[in-house]
Amino acid sequence: MRPNFNTMSETLFLILFIIFIGSLLALDLGAFHKQDHVVTFKESLRSTIIYVSIALLFFFLIRFKGEILHGIHDNQTLIEVSSKYHDQLHLNPDESAYEENLLQYRKSLSLQFITGYFIEETLSIDNIFVMIMIFLSFGVGREYYHRVLFYGILGAIVLRLIFIMTASALIQRFHWILLIFGVFLIYSGIKMFLDRNKEEHVDVKNHVLVRFFAKWNLSTDHYDGHNFFTKENGRRLVTPLFIVLLIIEFSDIIFAFDSIPAIFSVTEDPYIVFMSNIFAILGLRSLFFMLESVMDKFAYLKVGVALLLAFIGVKMMLPFIFGKEIISTGISLIIILTILVGSIGLSLLFPPKKEIPVSNE
Numbered sequence: 595m596r597p598n599f600n601t602m603s604e605t606l607f608l609i610l611f612i613i614f615i616g617s618l619l620a621l622d623l624g625a626f627h628k629q630d631h632v633v634t635f636k637e638s639l640r641s642t643i644i645y646v647s648i649a650l651l652f653f654f655l656i657r658f659k660g661e662i663l664h665g666i667h668d669n670q671t672l673i674e675v676s677s678k679y680h681d682q683l684h685l686n687p688d689e690s691a692y693e694e695n696l697l698q699y700r701k702s703l704s705l706q707f708i709t710g711y712f713i714e715e716t717l718s719i720d721n722i723f724v725m726i727m728i729f730l731s732f733g734v735g736r737e738y739y740h741r742v743l744f745y746g747i748l749g750a751i752v753l754r755l756i757f758i759m760t761a762s763a764l765i766q767r768f769h770w771i772l773l774i775f776g777v778f779l780i781y782s783g784i785k786m787f788l789d790r791n792k793e794e795h796v797d798v799k800n801h802v803l804v805r806f807f808a809k810w811n812l813s814t815d816h817y818d819g820h821n822f823f824t825k826e827n828g829r830r831l832v833t834p835l836f837i838v839l840l841i842i843e844f845s846d847i848i849f850a851f852d853s854i855p856a857i858f859s860v861t862e863d864p865y866i867v868f869m870s871n872i873f874a875i876l877g878l879r880s881l882f883f884m885l886e887s888v889m890d891k892f893a894y895l896k897v898g899v900a901l902l903l904a905f906i907g908v909k910m911m912l913p914f915i916f917g918k919e920i921i922s923t924g925i926s927l928i929i930i931l932t933i934l935v936g937s938i939g940l941s942l943l944f945p946p947k948k949e950i951p952v953s954n955e
Contacts, residue, residue, distance in 0.1 A: 603665025608865065612751070615872055618648070619747065630737040630820050638883030645877040649711055652873065657704035661696060663865055668692060672699060678766070679863040682919050702923070706861035709927040710870030713860070713906065716934050717853045718878045719885070720786070720899045724845050726886055731796035732838050738820050742835065743879045745822075746842045753843075754871050757850055762864035775855035776910030782852050783904030790896040796841075803837050803844075813837065852903060859910045860923050891941060898937025905929060 622641075656663070664675045669685075669692040676683045676699060683702055685695040729739060764771050798804060807813035814831045818824035822836035857867045885892075912920040921929075 601665075603662065604865065607663050608868075611869060611872075615751065615876070618876065619744065622744070630741065632736045633740055633883040635884060638880045641880035642877060642884055645873070645880055649873040649877070652869070653704055653708050653711075656707055657700055660700040660703040663703070666696070666699075669695060672696060675699075679861070682922075703863070703866065705923050705927065706863065707866050707870050709860045709923050709930065710857040710867060711874055712927065712930050712934070713856050713902070714853050714871050714874035715877060715881070716902055716930060717849070717856060717899060718874060718881065719895055721845065721849045721878070722882050722885055723896075724849070725842055725882060728796055728838060728841055728845065731798050732834055734835065734838055735817070738835060739883070740879065741820050742839050742842060743882060745839055746846065747875055747879065749843045750846050750875055751872060753847060754850060754854070754875075755868055757854055758864050758868045758871065761854060761858065762862065762867070765858065765862055770914070772858065772910050773914050775858060776907045776914075779852065779855060779859075779903045779907030779910065781907075783900045783902070783907060786896060786903065787900035790900065801837075801841070803840055807832060807837060855910075856903065856906045859906045860926055891945065892938060893945060894937045894941045898933050901937075902930060902933050905933070 661667070661672070664671075666672045666675055669687070669689045672692065672695055673685050673687060676685055680699070680702060683698060685691070685698065725743070729736075729742075734742070761771075804813075812832055813836075814824055814826055814833055816833070817835055818833050820835065821833055822839065823830055824833050825831070854867065854871065857870060861867060906926075909921045909926060
């Protein structure tokens with residue numbers, strides 16, 4: 595039976611959050627990207643700073659007013675919320691301890707948010723590799739990258755909300771699902787490490803979506819500017835740009851099977867999982883444009899992401915082995931940042947040697 599904390603507050607907070615994110619996206623497309631153009635490194639750096647700053651402001655909101663998320667107004671409600679989503683907190687049931695408990699709760703909630711944010715942002719680096727490969731394989735003009743990624747985010751918000759709320763409901767009912775998540779993440783990490791040097795490519799002609807639209811004569815084989823749809827002989831057809839959008843959406847769904855369970859390793863609060871996910875996705879586009887031209891310089895990033903997946907998988911499994919939380923959220927954040935900074939640092943300090951073609955002369 596669901597505890598008696600304020601469901602209306604949760605729903606209202608979620609609605610306001612989605613409206614806020616929608617406003618950011620509308621401002622982005624309406625004010626800064628009215629005309630199709632190639633996003634410069636300077637633009638992407640500015641956008642990255644803005645989105646990271648907004649995520650940090652949200653972190654401070656939770657740090658000092660985290661109780662508004664679940665409509666907490668007294669010690670009983672706080673303990674009910676904590677028992678549902680934050681079992682690791684040991685709160686004093688005495689009503690006089692409310693303020694002290696609230697400080698502990700705010701600190702834990704904000705730390706979970708920022709850790710989840712960094713997990714998602716780090717794992718999203720691998721998704722950038724995939725998106726670059728898709729764009730290049732389909733020969734998409736660089737001036738249209740932003741438009742595709744913009745609409746990709748809209749789809750990702752809806753799909754991830756459904757995925758996260760479903761996963762949370764299952765975890766609340768069948769807690770052992772976290773063990774399966776842990777095993778899956780370790781497997782994903784090992785697979786990524788073994789495949790780190792494997793050259794990936796998209797077979798454009800034989801891709802299942804390309805063949806589907808071609809089979810039913812629903813698509814055209816040429817681009818029509820930034821349009822997803824075009825008219826030929828009086829018929830409305832999808833352009834290759836729309837197919838690229840769908841492929842990126844599907845790649846995000848596959849990516850979510852790693853990233854969302856990973857965030858559940860630090861919190862079982864679906865609202866924190868969703869919000870940290872969305873803030874990271876918002877920054878993903880800017881990160882994409884920052885990294886697209888220098889991805890070849892970060893040779894050890896995939897190794898770092900693989901280690902991160904394996905670490906999170908182990909972290910999720912340990913409580914089932916020892917019966918208690920072994921690695922705290924704070925320690926997890928330190929390890930995550932160490933893996934990220936370490937993989938970038940090693941890439942810059944020890945870049946892979948380029949093969950020099952041997953002359954036959």
